[in-house]
Amino acid sequence: MSQCSVKEGCKTCCEESRMARLQKENGDPMFLEELSSNDYQEELSSRKSEKNSQLKKQEGPTNRQSFTTTLLTILRPFSTGSLNISASESRHRFVKTLKESLGAFGFNLVGIAAGTIIAYYSGLFRLAPWVILVYPSVVSARGVIGGLFCGRLSTALHLGTMQPRFLGNTKSFYLLFRAVAVLTLEASLGMSLVAMLFGSAFLGVASSDFVSILMVTMATMALALLVVSPLTIVVSVVSFKRGLDPDIVLYPVESTVSDFFITLIYVLVVNLFLQFGMGGKTMVGLVVLVLVLVSVYYLIRSIRETEFVKTVRESLLTLVFVAFIVNVTGSTLGKISEVVGERREVYTVYPAMIDTMGDVGAVVGSTATTKLALGALQPSFSSIRSHATEIFGAWFASSVMYFIYAFLSLAIQGQLSPFSLLMFAARVLTTNVMAGAVIVIVSYMVAVLTYRKGLDPDNFVIPIESSLADSVTTISLFLVLSLFG
Numbered sequence: 001m002s003q004c005s006v007k008e009g010c011k012t013c014c015e016e017s018r019m020a021r022l023q024k025e026n027g028d029p030m031f032l033e034e035l036s037s038n039d040y041q042e043e044l045s046s047r048k049s050e051k052n053s054q055l056k057k058q059e060g061p062t063n064r065q066s067f068t069t070t071l072l073t074i075l076r077p078f079s080t081g082s083l084n085i086s087a088s089e090s091r092h093r094f095v096k097t098l099k100e101s102l103g104a105f106g107f108n109l110v111g112i113a114a115g116t117i118i119a120y121y122s123g124l125f126r127l128a129p130w131v132i133l134v135y136p137s138v139v140s141a142r143g144v145i146g147g148l149f150c151g152r153l154s155t156a157l158h159l160g161t162m163q164p165r166f167l168g169n170t171k172s173f174y175l176l177f178r179a180v181a182v183l184t185l186e187a188s189l190g191m192s193l194v195a196m197l198f199g200s201a202f203l204g205v206a207s208s209d210f211v212s213i214l215m216v217t218m219a220t221m222a223l224a225l226l227v228v229s230p231l232t233i234v235v236s237v238v239s240f241k242r243g244l245d246p247d248i249v250l251y252p253v254e255s256t257v258s259d260f261f262i263t264l265i266y267v268l269v270v271n272l273f274l275q276f277g278m279g280g281k282t283m284v285g286l287v288v289l290v291l292v293l294v295s296v297y298y299l300i301r302s303i304r305e306t307e308f309v310k311t312v313r314e315s316l317l318t319l320v321f322v323a324f325i326v327n328v329t330g331s332t333l334g335k336i337s338e339v340v341g342e343r344r345e346v347y348t349v350y351p352a353m354i355d356t357m358g359d360v361g362a363v364v365g366s367t368a369t370t371k372l373a374l375g376a377l378q379p380s381f382s383s384i385r386s387h388a389t390e391i392f393g394a395w396f397a398s399s400v401m402y403f404i405y406a407f408l409s410l411a412i413q414g415q416l417s418p419f420s421l422l423m424f425a426a427r428v429l430t431t432n433v434m435a436g437a438v439i440v441i442v443s444y445m446v447a448v449l450t451y452r453k454g455l456d457p458d459n460f461v462i463p464i465e466s467s468l469a470d471s472v473t474t475i476s477l478f479l480v481l482s483l484f485g
Contacts, residue, residue, distance in 0.1 A: 090389050097363070097393030100245060104252035105359055105401045111256055111352030112408050114263040119347040119413075121267050127274050130195065130205045130213050135266060136474070137195050137323075138220045139351075140467040141187040142262050143358060144322050145221075146228065146254050147462030148315055149180050151366055153236050154246035155458050158370050164240040166233050172307060177229070178298040179311040184225050185295040186312075187319050188218040194323040212273065219269045219284045222291035224262045231257055247366040248394075251462060252359035259355050314459040322467040345424065346481070349409040350474075353428065356398050356405075357435050357473045361465035363394040365443035369457040372447065379451045384444050391444075395436050402432045427480050434476040439469050 118135075125132040153176070156162035162173045192214040199205030199213075232254045239249040272280035302308040367390045371377035377386060384391075406425040410416040443465040450457040 094389040094393045097390050100248040101394045101397035104249045107253045107256040108352045108356045110260045111355045114260045114351040115348035119344040130199050133199050137191045140470045141191045142224050143466040144463040147466045150251040151458035151462040154250050164237040175308045178302050182295045184221050188221045190323045192217045219287040220266045223265045227261050228258045251362040318463045325467045325471050345409045345413045349405045352405045354470045354473045358466040358469035360394045360398045361439040361443040362462050365447050365461035368447040372451045402428050431476045435473040438472050
C-alpha cells in the first residue's frame, strides 16, 4: 500500500472516529449516518457555536432567573454527592418533588378540619384527665401502622413485588395486610399501658382508669383500621397508575385522611364511652372484641410465614420506642393547653402542623429507602448531599403549607388581620424550621442505619419519624409559644 493510501486510510479512520463520538454525543443511533466529511465539519462547527453561545448566556448576568434556579444555586454545595448529578437533573428532581409534595401536602388542609373539631370539642378533654393524653397516642399509633403500610407498599410497587390493586394481588400484599391488623392490636395494648404510666406520673390519672384508656384506644384504632386501610390502597392504586411517585404521594395523603378520621372517631368513641352510660360502653366493647378476634385469626393463619413474622417482629421494636415518644407528645400537649388557654387558632392548626412535618420525614425517608433498594444511593451519612433535592423540595413545600395553615386558622376563628397573620405565621414557621431540621436528619439516619444492619428500612423509617415528628413539632410549638406568647 502506498504512503498516500495509508495517510488517506488513517484520515478516514480518524474522521470516522470523530463522527462516532459526535453520534454518541447526540444519542441518536441513526444520526450522521449519511453525512459526508464536509457535512461533518459543518455540523461540528455549528455545535461548537451553539455551545459557546450557551456558555456565554450562562456566564453573563441575568435578571430573569427563575426562583427554582436561584434556590438550586444556593443548594448546589449540598447536592454534589457521589452520584455527580447534573444541574438539569437536580432541577428536574427538585421541581418534581416540590410539585408532588405540594399536591400531597395540600391534603393536609383536611387537618385544619380535624383541628376545628378539636377546638370545638375542647371541653371533651375536661371529662377525664386521660382524654387529652390518649389523643396524641392514638393519632401517632395510627401513624405508625399507616406509615409501615405505606412504606412497604410504595417500595414494593417500585420493585414489582406488589401490584396496584386489592383483589388478585400477591401473597406479600395479603401478608402485609394481616400484619397491619395484628400490629393494630399490639399497638393499642402498648400505647394504653405506656399512657397509663405517663398519666399517673404527670397528669394524676388513677390506675382504675386503665380499662377505660384501653377500651377507648382499641375501639378507636379498630374503627380507623376499617376506614383508613381501604383508602390507602385506593390512593396507592390511583397514584401509581397515573405515574406519580408513591414515595412522595402515598403517606402524606394517607396520614392526612387518617388524622381526620381518627380525630372524628376518637371524639365519637369518647362521647359514647363517657356520656352514654352502659349502652355506650357496650358498643365500644363490641368493637374491641371484633378487633381481638380478627387479629387472633390472622395471627394463627400466618404464624408460619417468614415474611409475616419478620414484619411483626421488627415492627414491635418500633412500637416500643414509639410508645414512649407519643406519650411525651401527650404530656407536652397537656402543657400547651395550659399555655394557650382558649386560643382556638392554635388547636385548629395543630393537627395539620404535626401531620405535615411527619409527611416531610416520610418523603425524605421513603424516597431514600427506595433509592437504597434500587442501588441508586450509597448507604452512608455523607450521601445525604445526593438526596438534597428531595429534602429541600419537601421541606420548602411544608413551609408554604404552614403559612396557609396560619392564614386559614385565623380566618376560621374570626381573628384574621395583617398584624395577627404576621405574628402567628412567624411562630408557625419558626416551629417548622426547628422541627424540620430534626426530622430530616432522623429520617435519613434511620433509613441508612437500618439498611446497613440488614433490616427492612420500611419497617422503621416512617413509623419512627412520624411519631417523632409529632413529639418534635409539639415540643417546638411549646417552646415557641412559651418564648413569644
